[in-house]
Amino acid sequence: MKKNLKSILSWLALIAIVYLALTVLVSAGVIRLYHLQILMGIGISMIMAMGTNLVLGFSGQFPLGQAGFMAIGAYATAILTKSNPTYAGFYLSMLVGMLVAGLVAVIVGFPTLRLKGDYLAIATLGVAEIIRIAIVNGGDFTNGAAGLTGILPYTSWQLVFAFVVIIAILMLNFLRSSVGRQVISVREDEIAAESMGVNTTKIKVMTFAFAAMTASIAGSLYVGYIGTVVPKDFTIMRSIDYLIIAVLGGLGSMTGTIVAAIVLGILNMYLQSVSELRMIIYSLALILVMVFRPGGLLGTKELMLSKLFSKKAKEGK
Amino acid sequence: MLQQLVNGLILGSVYALLALGYTMVYGIIKLINFAHGDIYMMGAFIGYYLINTFHMNFFIALILTMVLTAILGMVIEFLAYRPLRNSTRIAALITAIGVSFFLEYGMVYLVGADIRAFPQALQTVKYNLGPISVTNVQLTILGVSIFLMMALQFIVQKTKMGKAMRAVSVDSDAAQLMGINVNSTISFTFALGSALAGAAGVLIGLYYNSIDPLMGMTPGIKAFVAAVLGGIGIIPGAALGGFIIGLLETFSVSIGLSSYKDAVVYAILIVILLVRPAGILGKNVKEKV
Numbered sequence: 252m253k254k255n256l257k258s259i260l261s262w263l264a265l266i267a268i269v270y271l272a273l274t275v276l277v278s279a280g281v282i283r284l285y286h287l288q289i290l291m292g293i294g295i296s297m298i299m300a301m302g303t304n305l306v307l308g309f310s311g312q313f314p315l316g317q318a319g320f321m322a323i324g325a326y327a328t329a330i331l332t333k334s335n336p337t338y339a340g341f342y343l344s345m346l347v348g349m350l351v352a353g354l355v356a357v358i359v360g361f362p363t364l365r366l367k368g369d370y371l372a373i374a375t376l377g378v379a380e381i382i383r384i385a386i387v388n389g390g391d392f393t394n395g396a397a398g399l400t401g402i403l404p405y406t407s408w409q410l411v412f413a414f415v416v417i418i419a420i421l422m423l424n425f426l427r428s429s430v431g432r433q434v435i436s437v438r439e440d441e442i443a444a445e446s447m448g449v450n451t452t453k454i455k456v457m458t459f460a461f462a463a464m465t466a467s468i469a470g471s472l473y474v475g476y477i478g479t480v481v482p483k484d485f486t487i488m489r490s491i492d493y494l495i496i497a498v499l500g501g502l503g504s505m506t507g508t509i510v511a512a513i514v515l516g517i518l519n520m521y522l523q524s525v526s527e528l529r530m531i532i533y534s535l536a537l538i539l540v541m542v543f544r545p546g547g548l549l550g551t552k553e554l555m556l557s558k559l560f561s562k563k564a565k566e567g568k
Numbered sequence: 569m570l571q572q573l574v575n576g577l578i579l580g581s582v583y584a585l586l587a588l589g590y591t592m593v594y595g596i597i598k599l600i601n602f603a604h605g606d607i608y609m610m611g612a613f614i615g616y617y618l619i620n621t622f623h624m625n626f627f628i629a630l631i632l633t634m635v636l637t638a639i640l641g642m643v644i645e646f647l648a649y650r651p652l653r654n655s656t657r658i659a660a661l662i663t664a665i666g667v668s669f670f671l672e673y674g675m676v677y678l679v680g681a682d683i684r685a686f687p688q689a690l691q692t693v694k695y696n697l698g699p700i701s702v703t704n705v706q707l708t709i710l711g712v713s714i715f716l717m718m719a720l721q722f723i724v725q726k727t728k729m730g731k732a733m734r735a736v737s738v739d740s741d742a743a744q745l746m747g748i749n750v751n752s753t754i755s756f757t758f759a760l761g762s763a764l765a766g767a768a769g770v771l772i773g774l775y776y777n778s779i780d781p782l783m784g785m786t787p788g789i790k791a792f793v794a795a796v797l798g799g800i801g802i803i804p805g806a807a808l809g810g811f812i813i814g815l816l817e818t819f820s821v822s823i824g825l826s827s828y829k830d831a832v833v834y835a836i837l838i839v840i841l842l843v844r845p846a847g848i849l850g851k852n853v854k855e856k857v
Binding site: 373 | 652667669785
């Protein structure tokens, strides 16, 4: 504990500094409402991309339907807060969304993840579409293609910030746990992992469900700040957006994901007027990064303050 | 009911053409070629311009489109997939998604996202045969598809290149040791698959009469489901899967599930992966350590 204390405290200090800096900038009027919206969008992309990267970069499977799970969270919040428009209702709906998303992920993950190969990509793509089609045909419950409007603004930037921090900590600690090591062993060599006694199917399904739950949280937060939800927001394009962040940042690097989410979020702000060109640039970037640097820009490197300290301590001797 | 069977067969033959490309590429380099659906879209657009701008005869346009999409497929393989031959499957899959979006949004940028009307290259004639009626367009689609499938079967089973393709898909290292040029074989596989996709694009343009740059995505995924259903990597399986998917889709529309017709196809994928992951014609292969 004492060994880690220094790095834990410095991480806390870093988080507090970022939070304080944002607070000061917001109250000083440097960050206006428009920028705040973009910041919240970046926070939500961070949650989504971290979930994508957890499955893609750490367990080595290919999720392409994160938008579907996001839709579950978004609609859970939109529907449940209609009858119970309080913060308690909001958190309850978030929980319901998480449970439903997790359940769907287990149902889909079990048949597809026990196989080797890339079936998950197509299966999740299909499931995301099934979810979307079910929402479009949901009648009064989901209000069809027109979507639901008038959701109260539950999400403040502080809330998004808190969730990004909590989910990042949970994921990083998960990956450092013995289960997390099993996840990484599945990525490195599935057969070897299996012969060491790792239940690969269980590990893969668990990781996938974990990612689906975080996507659902992101969906709830998304609705809380946009205020409306329509099924066409959750097409494959959205999954691809987050896939791009995870890939460019580095497969197997949460630090990379966070950096990429910030960089691409800001870039998107400037490329908004040329959205067609944006997709051409991003798809070219995907191809070029894969050809020249297949691990993504940061590879599997993580920013670790504890390493920084131990290095300094060694130099001190 | 019989009428639905005919409609399903027509749609199924187009899915089968697409599924063949998926299954061949998957069989030879174990890659889900996400861009395959977009080559089908490119085929539809090439056909559109050949017929509309150059006023070509439909069949000449069809053959020329197949040649052009074959070249496109080879170029994509050479530029995007070949450098990644020895890297992870995930890297290759991400590249395939990149290529797919590059083609889609490149076309959106070049020609606009609007839906276009495909020229009526064939004068539609309707034949009434007792309880069913077919148009000459439908018959052309079915005829061309079946001809192409038989031609493919001939190439794969009887020619030297086909033998090389089968050898590479079994074991590419061993094939190389036997003096087979693996690179050109893979290139040839892409050419064949892309030519079929291009033909499917022109045929579907003629059938549905409308084309747009994002039209390839859904049929592409459905064709992949068809390939998995028949047994991925097995050529007759892909054709069988394509026809089954086409029939199922048509029947789900006829029993009033038209808004769920895509969902039905995706649900089949989950079910087939649960019940028989090797596909209808596939054999269960154990991985050796």
